[in-house]
Each structure stands twice: as structure tokens, then as C-alpha cells.
Amino acid sequence: MTSRSLSLQNRYLAGVLSVLTIVVAIVLVAAPAVLAQQRLSKRYPCGKNVRIELKNVSGTITVESWNKDEIRLSATMESPSAHVVPRQMEDSLVVDVMGDNRGRGDVGDVNFKLQVPPNSSVDLETKRGNISVSNLRGVSVRAHVSSEGDIELANVSASQVIAQNTIGNIFFDGEFSRGGTYEFKSTKGDITIRIPGDSAFRLVASSPARKIQVGPFWNNGFKTLGDGRRLVGDVGDGRSSVSVTNFSGQITFMRR
Amino acid sequence: MNCENCQELIHDLLDGTLSGQQQLALNAHLSECLDCANVRQDLESILGFCRDHRGEYEAPPNEKAMWLRIRNVIEAKNGALQATPARRSLFGWLNRSWELSLPQLAGLAAAIVLCVSLATAVGLRRLESTSTQTTPRTLEASAVSDRVWQQQQVVNYWNQRIEVNKVRWSPEMRQTFDRNLAVIDQAVNDSLNELHRNPHDDLSEQMLNDAMNDKVALLKEFSDL
Numbered sequence: 001m002t003s004r005s006l007s008l009q010n011r012y013l014a015g016v017l018s019v020l021t022i023v024v025a026i027v028l029v030a031a032p033a034v035l036a037q038q039r040l041s042k043r044y045p046c047g048k049n050v051r052i053e054l055k056n057v058s059g060t061i062t063v064e065s066w067n068k069d070e071i072r073l074s075a076t077m078e079s080p081s082a083h084v085v086p087r088q089m090e091d092s093l094v095v096d097v098m099g100d101n102r103g104r105g106d107v108g109d110v111n112f113k114l115q116v117p118p119n120s121s122v123d124l125e126t127k128r129g130n131i132s133v134s135n136l137r138g139v140s141v142r143a144h145v146s147s148e149g150d151i152e153l154a155n156v157s158a159s160q161v162i163a164q165n166t167i168g169n170i171f172f173d174g175e176f177s178r179g180g181t182y183e184f185k186s187t188k189g190d191i192t193i194r195i196p197g198d199s200a201f202r203l204v205a206s207s208p209a210r211k212i213q214v215g216p217f218w219n220n221g222f223k224t225l226g227d228g229r230r231l232v233g234d235v236g237d238g239r240s241s242v243s244v245t246n247f248s249g250q251i252t253f254m255r256r
Numbered sequence: 257m258n259c260e261n262c263q264e265l266i267h268d269l270l271d272g273t274l275s276g277q278q279q280l281a282l283n284a285h286l287s288e289c290l291d292c293a294n295v296r297q298d299l300e301s302i303l304g305f306c307r308d309h310r311g312e313y314e315a316p317p318n319e320k321a322m323w324l325r326i327r328n329v330i331e332a333k334n335g336a337l338q339a340t341p342a343r344r345s346l347f348g349w350l351n352r353s354w355e356l357s358l359p360q361l362a363g364l365a366a367a368i369v370l371c372v373s374l375a376t377a378v379g380l381r382r383l384e385s386t387s388t389q390t391t392p393r394t395l396e397a398s399a400v401s402d403r404v405w406q407q408q409q410v411v412n413y414w415n416q417r418i419e420v421n422k423v424r425w426s427p428e429m430r431q432t433f434d435r436n437l438a439v440i441d442q443a444v445n446d447s448l449n450e451l452h453r454n455p456h457d458d459l460s461e462q463m464l465n466d467a468m469n470d471k472v473a474l475l476k477e478f479s480d481l
């Protein structure tokens with residue numbers, strides 16, 4: 001074995017060792033944080049038309065449907081001192097992170113995942129964090145982010161939908177029911193609404209930045225007000241009411 | 257003995273402090289005078305009642321209040337008596353004979369002229385300002401600024417609460433709040449600027465209201481953190 005091949009072997013070994021050292025260091029740093037996280041998982045038997053009320057402070061909320069007459073709630077708490085005490089009442093489940101942790105100071109992020117019957121109604125609130133709701137056809141869906149966080153409502157068919165945030169995008173992919181009311185509002189973020197081509201609704205869309213695109217739903221009956229800052233008009237028989245307000249982002253309608 | 261002397265001595269007779277001679281003279285009059293005899297009988301019955309019910313008198317239910325009422329009545333009467341001379345002196349001042357010298361008269365006339373011209377100038381200025389304010393545009397602008405001012409008071413209140421609680425928040429939460437408040441403030445300012453450019457713009461007014469309501473909502477929601 002020549003001295004040249006020996007030095008190459010040493011270099012290779014040194015490289016492997018340094019990579020291993022970095023991996024070990026990462027694991028050691030990250031492990032306490034992972035271990036410190038608390039997990040909560042509970043199941044609640046319920047009827048088909050249940051109502052979920054969740055008030056979070058910070059963290060994500062994900063709600064999706066499953067074909068069971070029960071609710072499954074999973075929560076990951078960043079701080080071990082965080083308390084989550086769900087309360088089941090008649091046909092409803094209430095989670096109030098704010099109330100459960102009053103006087104405890106900052107409890108960090110609490111990330112929720114809920115699996116609920118398809119006909120559930122949900123009322124979701126958080127001061128900060130994303131909200132995602134999918135495959136629901138209950139009476140009402142409300143998603144409210146006080147400050148920043150994206151809202152995604154996918155495959156939702158409810159007669160009342162409210163989605164509001166300050167900074168962040170809002171995406172609605174679903175159907176407008178006859179006689180239903182739909183309200184989408186953001187101060188800074190894009191609002192995208194994806195609905196079937198045969199949807200019928202009365203639209204009031206306001207955007208001081210004049211960024212309103214109704215795309216395939218445009219017709220000559222639309223009235224433009226305030227130099228294009230507001231668009232008012234009926235699509236089809238206009239049986240449902242849709243209000244979209246965006247201060248500085250884009251409003252876009254798309255066909256499903 | 258006449259009736260007057262008799263009635264003065266009846267008290268002493270009943271007290272038993274009269275001399276024998278006085279007692280004889282008094283009894284002689286009482287046997288002849290029916291009025292004085294009645295007075296004696298009345299006094300005798302009063303004294304007898306008092307003697308029989310000695311120590312049974314009840315104090316009034318609220319003695320302090322009674323004395324206070326009495327004192328108030330006395331003070332009120334004294335006050336009325338003291339006020340009377342002041343009124344008299346005012347009437348006296350008005351009824352005095354006014355004798356003014358020529359320089360005094362000229363000074364008085366100059367003072368009256370000055371007061372009248374000042375009052376006229378102020379009145380005219382007020383009339384002018386009222387007539388300019390009544391145009392619809394100014395009214396609308398003042399209504400908007402009033403609303404903004406009112407909202408600002410609400411904002412100030414919630415801001416104070418936020419400042420108290422903010423120290424407990426995590427740095428991330430503080431940054432989030434500040435960033436979002438800045439975004440809403442931008443929306444408020446944009447709407448205000450638009451409204452200044454066109455005070456009749458209903459849409460800008462609605463957007464301004466919306467933005468200000470959003471601001472109050474954000475402050476409220478973060479104030480209980």
C-alpha cells in the first residue's frame with residue numbers, strides 16, 4: 001500500500017466521522033424538543049350532525065371527515081405546561097385553549113387534528129396559524145384567524161361559510177348551496193374561490209387594489225363600482241349570497 | 257285683689273309657698289271669680305297629671321334627627337333674616353341718586369360703544385362660520401372625522417390593555433401582532449387618503465369602516481392573551 005492511498009483512506013474516514021458527528025449533534029439538539037412535546041389523542045362517540053367549537057391561541061388546525069359516528073381529536077402541544085381539556089356536550093365538542101390556559105402565560109403552539117363525521121359543523125378560531133378543513137358537508141363552517149395564517153377549505157359544501165384572516169391566503173374549493181351565505185375576507189392575501197361552473201349566486205366583491213377576477217363567471221349583468229374597486233352582480237339565479245373583501249390581495253374565481 | 261294678681265299667685269298657692277294672709281285674700285277672690293277658679297282648676301289638673309306620670313315620658317324615636325331638624329329651622333330663619341339687609345342694600349344702591357361728572361359720563365359712553373362693537377364683531381364671525389359649515393361636503397367630512405375620532409378613542413382603550421399584557425407574550429407573538437397591526441393600519445390610511453381625495457366616495461367610507469373595525473377586532477382579540 002502506497003503512502004498516497006493511505007492518505008486518501010484517512011481523508012475518507014475523517015469525512016465519515018465529521019458527518020456522523022454532525023448527525024449526532026443534530027439528534028442531541030432536537031431530541032429534547034421532541035421529547036418535551038405533549039400529545040393528546042381522544043375519541044368521542046357522537047351523532048351524525050355534530051358541532052365542533054375550537055378556540056386555539058397559536059398553532060395549526062386540521063379538520064377532515066371520516067365515515068364514523070365519532071370524533072377523534074389529536075393535539076400536539078409545544079409546551080409541556082399547556083392544558084387542553086375538551087368538553088363534550090349534547091351534540092357538540094368544545095375545546096378552548098385560551099380558557100384552559102388562562103394565567104399560565106405563553107403555552108406555545110398547539111396543533112390540532114380532528115376527524116369528524118361528514119355532516120359536522122365547525123367553528124374554528126386561532127390567533128395565529130393555518131386552518132384546513134376538508135370534505136365536510138355540514139350546516140356551517142367558520143374559520144377565523146385573527147392575525148396571520150392561511151385558510152384552506154377543500155371539498156366543503158355548507159350553507160354558511162365564513163373565512164377571515166388578516167395576512168394569509170384563503171382558498172375555497174366547494175359548492176354554494178341554494179340560499180346559503182358565504183363570506184371571505186382578508187386584509188393582505190389572495191382569495192381564491194373554486195366552484196362548479198353551474199353555481200348560482202349574487203356576488204359583492206370589494207378590492208381597493210382593484211384586483212378582482214371572476215373569470216368564467218363574468219356576465220354583462222355585473223356592475224363595476226368605484227373605478228373597479230367593487231363588483232356586484234348575479235351569476236345564474238343568484239340564490240346564494242357571496243361576499244368577498246380583500247384590501248390588498250387578489251380575488252380570483254375559478255371553475256371546478 | 258283683681259284677676260291679674262290672682263292668676264300670678266295661683267302658681268305659688270299650688271306650690272304652697274304663699275303666706276297666710278296672701279292665701280286668705282286669694283281664696284276670697286277665687287270664691288267670687290269663676291274665671292280665676294277655672295284657671296286654678298286647670299293648673300291643678302296639669303300638675304296632678306305630671307305628678308302621677310313622673311318618669312314615664314318617652315324620648316322621641318330619633319333624638320339626633322329631631323335636634324338637627326330644629327337647628328335647620330333656626331338656621332334657615334337666621335339666613336332669611338341675614339339676606340334681607342343685602343336685598344335692602346341692593347335696592348338702596350339702585351335707588352340712590354346718580355350724579356355723574358362729565359368725564360365719568362364720557363368714559364361710560366365709550367365703554368358702552370366698545371362693548372357693542374365687540375359683540376357685533378363676534379356675532380358676525382359666528383354667523384359666517386355657521387353658514388360655511390352647513391354645506392353638505394363639510395358636514396360629510398366632519399361626520400367621517402367624528403367617526404374616526406370615536407373609533408380612535410376605542411383603539412386607544414384597547415391599545416392600553418394590549419400594552420399591559422404584551423410583556424407576557426412570546427417574541428414571536430409580539431412580532432406577529434405588530435406585523436398584522438401595521439397591515440391593517442396601512443388599509444386604514446389608504447382608505448383615509450382615498451376619502452380625502454373624494455369625500456363623497458361611499459365605497460372608501462365603507463372600506464375605512466371595515467378596516468377600523470378589523471383593527472379594533474384585532475386589538476380586542478389580542479388583549480386577552
